[in-house]
Amino acid sequence: MFRGTFAVVNLQAITSNVRTIKGLLGSVTKLLVAVKADGYGHGAVEAASAALAGGADALGVASLEEGLQLRKAGIEVPVLVFGRVSASGLPIAAEHNISVTLTSDWRDEAIATCTKPLHVHLKLDTGMSRLGYTDVLEAVEIAKWVLSRQDMNLAGVYSHLACADAPDDTHLKGQARKFEEALRILEEHHVRPRLAHLANSAGTLRSPKLHYDMVRVGVSAYGYAPDAEFPLSVHLQPALSLYARIQRLTVIGVGETVGYGATFTANRPTRVATIPIGYADGYFRVFSNQSEVWVNGFYAPVIGNVCMDQLMIDVTDVPHVKPLDWVTVYGQAVPQMWNQVDFSSKPDAERNEFVLKTFSETATGSPVVSLDRLAKQAGTISYELMCAVSTRIPKIYFRG
Ligand SMILES: *Cc1c(COP(=O)(O)O)cnc(C)c1O
Numbered sequence: 148m149f150r151g152t153f154a155v156v157n158l159q160a161i162t163s164n165v166r167t168i169k170g171l172l173g174s175v176t177k178l179l180v181a182v183k184a185d186g187y188g189h190g191a192v193e194a195a196s197a198a199l200a201g202g203a204d205a206l207g208v209a210s211l212e213e214g215l216q217l218r219k220a221g222i223e224v225p226v227l228v229f230g231r232v233s234a235s236g237l238p239i240a241a242e243h244n245i246s247v248t249l250t251s252d253w254r255d256e257a258i259a260t261c262t263k264p265l266h267v268h269l270k271l272d273t274g275m276s277r278l279g280y281t282d283v284l285e286a287v288e289i290a291k292w293v294l295s296r297q298d299m300n301l302a303g304v305y306s307h308l309a310c311a312d313a314p315d316d317t318h319l320k321g322q323a324r325k326f327e328e329a330l331r332i333l334e335e336h337h338v339r340p341r342l343a344h345l346a347n348s349a350g351t352l353r354s355p356k357l358h359y360d361m362v363r364v365g366v367s368a369y370g371y372a373p374d375a376e377f378p379l380s381v382h383l384q385p386a387l388s389l390y391a392r393i394q395r396l397t398v399i400g401v402g403e404t405v406g407y408g409a410t411f412t413a414n415r416p417t418r419v420a421t422i423p424i425g426y427a428d429g430y431f432r433v434f435s436n437q438s439e440v441w442v443n444g445f446y447a448p449v450i451g452n453v454c455m456d457q458l459m460i461d462v463t464d465v466p467h468v469k470p471l472d473w474v475t476v477y478g479q480a481v482p483q484m485w486n487q488v489d490f491s492s493k494p495d496a497e498r499n500e501f502v503l504k505t506f507s508e509t510a511t512g513s514p515v516v517s518l519d520r521l522a523k524q525a526g527t528i529s530y531e532l533m534c535a536v537s538t539r540i541p542k543i544y545f546r547g
Contacts, residue, residue, distance in 0.1 A: 148491060148495070148498060148541055149491070149492070150423050151391060151392030151394070151423055151471075151491055152389075152390070152391040152392070152422075152423045152424050152428065152540060152541075153389075153390060153502075153540060153541045153542070153543055154387060154388065154389045154390070154536060154540050154541070154542045154543070155387075155388045155390070155478070155479075155502065155506055155542075155543050155544075155545055156189045156190060156193065156194075156386055156387060156542050156543070156544050156545065157384070157385075157386045157387075157388070157479075157506075157510055157545045157547075158193060158194075158196070158197035158386070158544055158545060158546050158547070159197075159510065159545060159546060159547030160370050160384035160385065160386040160510070160511075161189070161194055161197035161198055161201065161368055161369060161370075161386050162197045162198070162200045162201040162547075163201065163384055164201070164367060164368050164369070164370055164383050164384060164386075165178070165180060165197070165198045165200075165201030165202055165203050165368050166201040166202055167381050167382065167383065168351065168352075168362075168364055168367055168368065168381070169201065169202040169203075170381075171351065171352070171355070171381065172351075172355075172358060172362065173355070173358065175360065176358045176359070176360060176361060176362060177204040177205060177342070177360060177361040177362075178202065178203050178204050178205070178361070178362060178364070179203070179204065179205040179206065179207050179225075179227065179344070179361055179362065179363045179364070180194075180195070180198035180203040180205075180206055180207065180363075180364055180365070180368045181206075181207040181208075181229075181363060181364065181365030181368075182194050182195045182198065182206050182207065182208060182213075182217070183207060183208045183209035183210075183213055183229065183365070184209065184534040185534070186369075187365060187366065187369050187530065187533040187534050188387065188429070188533040188534040188535065188536040189369060189386060189387060189533070189542075190542055190544070191208075191213065191216055191217065192216065192217065192220040192222070193542075193544055194368075194369075195217055195220075195222055196222070198368055199222070199224060201368075203224070203368075204224065204225070204361075205224055205225040205226065205227060205361070206222070206224060206225070206226045206227070207226075207227050207228075207229055207363055207365070208226060208227070208228055208229065209228070209229055209230045210228060210230055210232075211228050211232045211236045211239065211240055211245060211247075213228075214226045214228050214240070214243070214245040215239075215243060215245070218243045218244075218245065223244075225244075225246060225266075226244075226245045226246065227245075227246045227247075227248070227268060227303075228240065228245060228246065228247050228248060229248055229278075230248065230250075230278075231248065231250050231251060231278070232247045232248075233256065234253045234256035234257060234258045234259075235256070235257075235259075237253065237258060237259070237261055237265055238259050238260075238261045238262065238265075240261075240265060241261035241262065241263045241264065241265035241298065242261075242262065242263055244263070244266075246266035246267070246268055246302055246303070247265065247266070247267055247268070248267075248268050248270045248278070248305075249267045249268065249269050249270060249289060249293065250270040250278040250279050250280075251278075252289060254292070260297075260298050261298040261299070262298075263298075264298060264299065264300050265298055265299045265300065266299075266300050266302040266303075267293050267299050267300065267301055267302060267303075268302055268303035268304065268305055268340070268342070269286060269289070269290050269293070269301065269303070269304045269305070269340060270304075270305060270306065270307075271283070271286055271304065271305070271306040271325075271326065271329050272306065273306040273307075273321075273322040273323075273325035273326050273329070274309055274318065274321055274322040274325065275306075275307050275308070275309040275322075277307065278307070279306060279307075283328070283329045283332045283333070284332070286304075286329065286333070287332065287333060287336045287338055290304075290333065290336075290338040290340075291336075291338065294338070301338070301340045301341075302340060302341055302342060303340045303341060303342035303343070303344060303360075303361070304329075304330070304333060304338075304340040304342075304343050304344075305342075305343065305344040305345060305363075306322065306325075306326050306329075306345050307345075307347065308322055308345065308346065308347055308349065308350045308357075309322065310322075311346070311347060311349030311350040311353055311357070311373070312349035312353075312372075312373040312374040312377050313374075314376075319350075319353075322345075323345070323356070323357060326343075326345050330343055341360070342359075342360040342361050343359040343360050343361075344359050344360060344361040344362065344363060345357055345359055345362075346358060346359070346362040346363065346364075347362075347363055347364065347365065347373070348364045348365060348366050348367035348368075348372075348373045349373040349374070349377065350362070351364050351367070352367060352372075352373075352377070352379065352380065352381070365530075366529065366530055366533075367383055369385070369386050369387065369533060370383045370384045370385035370386045370387075371383065371385060371517075371518060371519060371529045371530075371533075372519070374528070375519035375520075375522065375523055375528075375529070384511065385478060385479075385514050385517060385518065387477070387478055387518070387533060387536070388475065388477065388478020388479045388514070389424070389430075389475075389476040389477050389478055389536070389540070390473050390474065390475060390476060390478075390481055390485075391422040391423050391424045391473075391474050391476055392422065392423070392471055392472065392473050392474065392491070393420045393421070393422055393442075393468065393469070393470050393471060393472045393473075393474060394420075394421045394422060394423055394457070394470070395420070395421045395470060396418060396419070396420050396421075396462070396468065396469070396470050397418070397419050398416055398417065398418050398419070399413050399416070399417050399419055400413065400416055401413055401414060401415060401416065403417075404451070405419060405450050405451030405459050406435075406450070406451025406452045406453075406454065406458075406459055407451070407452045407454065408451075408452050409451075410435060410436060410451055410452050411436055411450040411451040411459075415463070416463075417450075417461055417463050418461070418462050418463045418465075418468070419450070419459050419460070419461065419462070420442070420447070420459065420460050420462045420468060420474075421457055421458070421459050422440070422457065422458060422459075422460065422474050422476075423456060423457055424456075424457070424458060424476055425453055425454045425455045425456040425457050425458055426453050426454070426455055427455045427456055427537060427539070428456070428536070428537045428539065428540055429532065429535030429536045429537050429540075430453060430458065430476065430535075431453065431525060431527070431532075431535070432452060432453045433525045433526070433527070434449055434453050434458075434521075434524065434525050435449065435451065435452040435453045436448075436449065436450060436451065436452075437449065437524045437525050438521055438524045438525060439516065439524070440460055440474050440475060440476050440477075440516060441474065441475035441480060441481075441515040441516050442460070442462055442465045442468060442472065442474050442475075443465055443466070443467060443468060443472060443486070444465075444480075445464065445465040445466075446516075447460040447461055447462045447464075447465055447474075448460065448461050460474070469486070471486075471489070472486050473485040473486055475515055475516055476516065477514065477516040477517070477518055477521050477532070478514045478515075478516065479506070479509040479510060479512055479514055479515070480509050480512065480515040481509075482505035482506060482508050482509050483505075483508075484505045485505065488501070490502065499543050502543050503543065503545055503546075506543075506545050507545070507547075510545060510547070517529075518532045518533065
């Protein structure tokens, strides 16, 4: 906090988004919320708790380690690991009641017997070419092996969509058809996993036909559409905001340059502000001379190359800028009060209380710099920005 950079994570927004998504589902369809990659950068345990408060039935993670982190925090709902867990991890998964994905055979590794039942979800590759069985008969064979084991239980069968956010639904339809076909063949062979699931956020928002017994949403729970152009039929509230305080102000003359490599040259007398956020914080170097931040009600362009810990912005056209003013890097606009009260040096509890009290004024508004806007300026997607937020950025959790 002494640096003058922090994130506010609006947990109320996550709860409300999850409740909204839950409202789109039929009464028997379960809702799994992905909290992999530290809850898409929001904090895995906090995001999980907020999602559960909104009606999530299960959580998804990328690795067994991420699952164990949730269990250690006392979270008891079903957790599914999307990635492959090596055979040596299976008894640990079983011990902690963490479900695993069967995406390639464990039989060529030494598998110890699990002392508790291991819940297995069979993964099918229907067109993503990432994980799972492409050949359904091979999937049947491996499913039968699972069913033959006393210590394993076939809890689910699933696949993952590659293009559910694209306007053209040709690829999506092909995957849905293959999934249907695979379910039919499994059924013919008397393999009946309890839960069939296919849809990510895009699939879930796109069509109830893709919902099956469970949906798996990530990005939409955090308040963003899967793609900036994706037509949203529901209101989602972005949960993540990032703020940094102006460290220094200076004016450079025509012809003077900014930053490493001197990639920005002033063509007018230019007022330059330095703020303490850089690529090591998850604000990518590719934003150099591309993106904008929000200062005192105005957009200010990032000029010069983004450094590891800092970046420079052009505030020539922004009136009344002072050193120590707060900048919205992305998310909800900085509350008015922040520039008038120096809360940075206060003890943690007092400072957080001040931030939370004043943040509530802006919490439900539209972000002034949305991650979609920012992502577009640098040719990436909101997902990558969210999960890039570095651990050195302190997070303040807004619970409404
Ligand atoms: C990350 C992930 C999801 C969630 O995807 P979103 O696009 O964020 O909704 C769902 N399923 C699997 C297997 C995933 O890896």
